[in-house]
Amino acid sequence: xxxxxxxxxxxxxxxxxxxxxxxxxxxxxxxxxxxxxxxxxxxxxxxxxxxxxxxxxxxxxxxxxxxxxxxxxxxxxxxxxxxxxxxxxxxxxxxxxxxxxxxxxxxxxxxx
Amino acid sequence: xxxxxxxxxxxxxxxxxxxxxxxxxxxxxxxxxxxxxxxxxxxxxxxxxxxxxxxxxxxxxxxxxxxxxxxxxxxxxxxxxxxxxxxxxxxxxxxxxxxxxxxxxxxxxxxxxxxx
Numbered sequence: 001x002x003x004x005x006x007x008x009x010x011x012x013x014x015x016x017x018x019x020x021x022x023x024x025x026x027x028x029x030x031x032x033x034x035x036x037x038x039x040x041x042x043x044x045x046x047x048x049x050x051x052x053x054x055x056x057x058x059x060x061x062x063x064x065x066x067x068x069x070x071x072x073x074x075x076x077x078x079x080x081x082x083x084x085x086x087x088x089x090x091x092x093x094x095x096x097x098x099x100x101x102x103x104x105x106x107x108x109x110x111x112x
Numbered sequence: 113x114x115x116x117x118x119x120x121x122x123x124x125x126x127x128x129x130x131x132x133x134x135x136x137x138x139x140x141x142x143x144x145x146x147x148x149x150x151x152x153x154x155x156x157x158x159x160x161x162x163x164x165x166x167x168x169x170x171x172x173x174x175x176x177x178x179x180x181x182x183x184x185x186x187x188x189x190x191x192x193x194x195x196x197x198x199x200x201x202x203x204x205x206x207x208x209x210x211x212x213x214x215x216x217x218x219x220x221x222x223x224x225x226x227x228x
Contacts, residue, residue, distance in 0.1 A: 053214075103157040104156070105156045106156050106157075
């Protein structure tokens, strides 16, 4: 199975700062069709996860442009510029290139 | 408004069975692949499996293969997860999700506890 390693485990931030989360895969996430199925989700406290980014860098409808996904192959990053209170929670990367599909262990974005 | 509402969660004994349901509304259910994802207490998320639009194709994670079955009734806009021979490791919150580009909508989740 593909292992997604997220770092850091926790990211203390000050509101208004930039935050960066890394997701590294145990193998390339480039599908045979040329797409890279790497997604990012945010789970706010007490809520279901919500989709932020799909296919590495595409923002889901309604997601603010301060969320930027990037990367290629097996190395991916989610950057959040100007962190706001509603951005706090646990971020997960997810790959749907290789079966079985897998999630990273999560990165908790929290206030300093 | 897209809504996914799960039901059927409960306490079940090891080796027992349980069937979860997810009623969809606000979109044409039969046009979308659907998945189940679970979250164990205090831990990460785990993809369980998926079903195509007409229910003719399913795909499962190895951890639940041969024990869980995903099905759907498009006339009722309902997704199902039949759980059999459950183990303590199956204790989790179970979410149904819609797939388009990613899991774009999630239900509120339903708790399943496996314990004697």
